[in-house]
Amino acid sequence: MIVNTPAITLLLGLFVFLVIMKFPIAFCLALSAFATAFYMNIPLSALTIRMVASVDSFSLIAIPFFILAGEIMGHGGVSDRLFNLANVMVGRVRGGLAMVNSLNGVFFGMISGSAVASISSMGPINIRMMKQQGYPLPFAVALSCASACLALLIPPSHNMIIYSSAVGGISVGKLFMGGLVPGVLLCLLLMLYCYIVARKNNFPIGGKFTFKEAVKITGESLMGLFTVVIIIGGVFAGIVTANESSVLACLWAFIIALFVYKGIKLKDTVVILKNTLKTIALVMTLIASAGAFGYMMTILRIPELTTNALLNITSNKYILLLLINLTLLLMGCVMDMAPLILITAPILIRVVTSPVIGMDPVHFGVVMIYNLGMGLLTPPVGTVLFVGSAVGKIKIEETSKALLPLYLVMLAGLLLVTFIPAISMTIPNIMFGN
Numbered sequence: 001m002i003v004n005t006p007a008i009t010l011l012l013g014l015f016v017f018l019v020i021m022k023f024p025i026a027f028c029l030a031l032s033a034f035a036t037a038f039y040m041n042i043p044l045s046a047l048t049i050r051m052v053a054s055v056d057s058f059s060l061i062a063i064p065f066f067i068l069a070g071e072i073m074g075h076g077g078v079s080d081r082l083f084n085l086a087n088v089m090v091g092r093v094r095g096g097l098a099m100v101n102s103l104n105g106v107f108f109g110m111i112s113g114s115a116v117a118s119i120s121s122m123g124p125i126n127i128r129m130m131k132q133q134g135y136p137l138p139f140a141v142a143l144s145c146a147s148a149c150l151a152l153l154i155p156p157s158h159n160m161i162i163y164s165s166a167v168g169g170i171s172v173g174k175l176f177m178g179g180l181v182p183g184v185l186l187c188l189l190l191m192l193y194c195y196i197v198a199r200k201n202n203f204p205i206g207g208k209f210t211f212k213e214a215v216k217i218t219g220e221s222l223m224g225l226f227t228v229v230i231i232i233g234g235v236f237a238g239i240v241t242a243n244e245s246s247v248l249a250c251l252w253a254f255i256i257a258l259f260v261y262k263g264i265k266l267k268d269t270v271v272i273l274k275n276t277l278k279t280i281a282l283v284m285t286l287i288a289s290a291g292a293f294g295y296m297m298t299i300l301r302i303p304e305l306t307t308n309a310l311l312n313i314t315s316n317k318y319i320l321l322l323l324i325n326l327t328l329l330l331m332g333c334v335m336d337m338a339p340l341i342l343i344t345a346p347i348l349i350r351v352v353t354s355p356v357i358g359m360d361p362v363h364f365g366v367v368m369i370y371n372l373g374m375g376l377l378t379p380p381v382g383t384v385l386f387v388g389s390a391v392g393k394i395k396i397e398e399t400s401k402a403l404l405p406l407y408l409v410m411l412a413g414l415l416l417v418t419f420i421p422a423i424s425m426t427i428p429n430i431m432f433g434n
Contacts, residue, residue, distance in 0.1 A: 004040070008300050011036040015293070025339045026282075029289035033296045042299070047292040054291025055284050057165050058243070059172055063283060065246035066156045068276045069227065069253040070112030074121040075272055076257025076264050078224040082107040083125050085221035088214045094205050095198020097133055101126045101140070102147045102190040106183065109151030110228040111253070113158050115376055115384050119148035123391040133204050139197075141392035142402035145377055145384050146190060146410065152337075152373040153183030153366070156231050156246065158283070162338055163365045165287065166294075166345040170361050172242040174428040176232070178362045182370060182417045182424055186410065193409045223260050227252055238431075283338065290342030303347040310351050317357045321418055324348060325371055332375020336383060340372055359421075366424040370414050377403055 011032055018028040030051075037047050086103040093099070104126060108118045123144045130140035152159055155176035164170045197203070209217070230249045234240040240248065257264045264272070297303060314320060331340055345368060352359040376384040379400060389399045417423050 003305065004300055007036055007040055008302065010039055011293075011296055011300065011302075019335070025336060026285045026289040029286075029293040029339065029343075033289075033292040036296050036300075040299075047295060050295040051288040051292050054165075054294075055288050057169075059161060059164055059169060060284075060287070062156070062172065062243045062246040063158050063161050064276070064280045065243075065250045066113050066158060066161075067279050067283075068272070069246070069250040070114055070117050071272045071276050072250070072253040072257050072264070073111045073224065073227065074117055075268060076224075076253070077261040078108075078111065078257070078263070080125065081217070081221045081224055081261070083122065083129070084217045085225075088209050088217050092205065092208050093195070095194050095203045096205065097130050098135065098139075098143055098194035098198060098203065099191045101130065101143050102150075102187050102194060105147030105150035105190075106154055106187050107225065109148075109154035109183070110156075110232070111224070112151055113154075113156040115148045115151045115373065116387055118151040119145060119384050119388050119391065123148065123388055127392045135203060136402075137392060137394055138398045138402035141388050141394055141399050142406055143190070143194065144392070145388035145399065145403065146406045147187075148384050148388070149373040149376060149410075150183050150187055152369050152376075153179040153186065155180060156242070156249075157369065159337060159341060159369050159372075160365065161242075162283075162287065163341050163345055163368065166290070166342050167349045167361055167365070168346075170365065171432065174362045174432055175365050176242060177427045177431055178366045178424045179369065180232070180427060182366055182413070185416065185423060186370075186413045189409050189413050190406070193406070223256050227256070286338055287342065290339060293343065294346055297346070303350050306347045307350045307354065311354065311356055315356055318419070320351070320357055321359075324351065325367070325414065325418060328368065328371040329374060332372045333378045333382075335375075337372045337376060340375070341368065344368075360425060362428055363421050363424045367414070367418050370417055374407065374410055374414070377407070 014035055015028050015032040018031060019025070023031075033047055034044060037044055082104055083100065086100040086107060087097070089103065104122045105118060108122050112118055112121070126144045126147075127137070127140045130143075131137055151157065157176070157179060160175040160179060161172055164172050164175055227249050230252055231245045234245045234248065258266070310320060310323065313323070328340070328344065331344070348368075349361060349364065351357065352364045353361060376382050379385065379396060385396060385399060385403070389396045392399070
């Protein structure tokens with residue numbers, strides 16, 4: 001096999017240089033791809049066509065609607081109601097408010113699908129309430145950041161759709177269902193950690209609710225949570241596809257926020273649509289740029305070279321999976337999640353689906369999303385870490401220090417999800433077949 005070393009060096013070296021110079025990731029990907037194509041005398045129109053083809057995907061239609069639904073529910077008063085519902089469920093035990101924080105990550109994740117949206121919407125409420133009850137502020141902020149990452153695994157996760165597009169169209173419905181149990185598992189691990197810490201530090205017991213109050217709070221919350229039924233229930237039952245569920249969820253969120261919760265007015269839709277369009281523009285530009293970069297990687301046979309290099313290190317599947325996880329964890333510290341998925345997924349999918357490992361692409365997608373989600377909590381580019389620290393009004397260093405034991409909890413969950421395929425694959429196999 002002929003290896004074009006100068007072109008590979010130019011592609012990867014220029015990309016790394018531009019990242020170090022703090023160019024936007026989308027520009028780093030596009031500029032390095034076009035420079036390499038120019039060097040290799042490849043028509044630049046071929047890359048342009050590839051960029052258009054990357055976003056001209058039916059499965060990507062769901063992303064704008066899920067983003068819009070999350071924005072509507074975030075502005076529509078759903079956050080307070082979800083907090084109250086979680087408080088009714090687990091708030092009465094010692095350290096219950098910390099457990100409420102974890103449970104809120106699941107509830108809001110089922111609506112937004114975005115870790116940043118989760119910490120932005122639920123973070124202020126969780127942190128304020130925990131601070132009022134005497135919890136250390138760094139602990140409250142760190143737990144809020146970790147809980148926000150549950151939105152990456154719990155359907156509907158935008159990053160699952162990006163992964164599906166990156167590896168050639170894996171079923172989004174399978175990926176959604178594959179992330180459900182790992183998301184719940186991580187939530188339970190965080191709640192267990194909260195209980196142990198609460199017992200050790202004698203954290204307060206939450207307030208109790210009367211039966212009438214509990215029924216009222218649950219009733220108010222169920223209308224918002226019906227969005228989850230539309231998304232997960234509709235896909236699970238085979239009534240709608242992921243794309244169709246995103247449209248229905250968006251419509252339902254608008255009706256609930258405007259007419260039931262009355263948290264928004266018609267004039268607020270301008271701000272909501274503006275925020276949504278900003279996010280969509282960023283995501284689609286990134287996907288298009290990654291398409292050009294991936295096209296050049298394919299021409300230079302980088303995925304094939306990487307596969308051979310990893311398989312030459314060892315033939316032990318467990319060591320290979322540990323190496324892949326370690327690589328993703330380290331890369332997640334220095335690059336944001338979406339571009340990492342777009343860059344590394346097409347490369348690593350060949351390794352994990354090789355006969356040596358024999359991993360299902362859906363299983364690997366869940367492992368990758370879980371792994372890279374931890375990168376959102378690590379400096380220097382941990383988006384959730386930065387937003388959480390800003391919301392909690394404390395230094396990033398304080399939050400990072402408080403996150404250290406939570407990293408270990410999340411790492412334990414990652415190893416379980418990696419080496420026990422049934423955690424991710426049982427529900428997708430039941431629904432869609434092996």
